[in-house]
Amino acid sequence: MINxxxxxxxxxxxxxxxxxxxxxxxxxxGYIIGVQYEHNGHTCGNPHFIDDTLSDLTIRIMVTSIENAIVEIKFTSIKEWQICCDDYEITDTSVFFENGDDIIWTDDSSFNYYNRKSYSYVIARKMEWRFI
Structure with missing residues (x-):
């Protein structure tokens, strides 16, 4: 049962x-049904001040294999991200730690960093998730 x-x-x-x-x-x-990005930059005089530790990316994915559940994944302190196509079916996913501090999520189980432009992926400092 999904909570x-x-x-x-x-x-x-x-x-x-x-x-x-x-x-x-x-x-x-799974199907990506929503993406929300907040950079949270602000001005501090001139020039603008950007603090990547305040950036957030939230992805909502409807997973039809588990009762059409919607999984919300939230990333904080974004280093790099790309949603390459949001109208195809995700058949597998991969999550792993890299360089001790980074977490990488991708919509493919065979992610290769050097071919990363072929995938939807996120490289961030923090990942959390829930069912909504």
Whole structure:
């Protein structure tokens, strides 16, 4: 049973990744239905001040393989991201840690950093998720 509108689950260890993959069925048969990006830059005199640690990206994915559940994934401190196409079916997902501090999410299980422009992906400092 899916617990909707629950609090966010923080992803900070390998066991958290395994739990995310298991509970969301690897986002199998998922469709991106919403993307929201906030840079949270502001002015501090001249020039503008941008603090990447304040950037947020939220992706909502409807997963038809688990009762049309909607999974909301929130990333903070975005380093790089791309949603390459939002009208195709996600058949698998991958989440892993890189360089100790970064977490990478991609819509493909065989992500290759050097071919990353072929995928939807996010590289960030923090990831959390919930069912909504």
């Amino acid at each position: 909707k509108n629950e609090t966010y689950h923080n992803v900070s260890a390998k066991s958290d990744i395994e739990s995310f993959i298991n509970l969301t069925n690897g986002l199998h048969d």
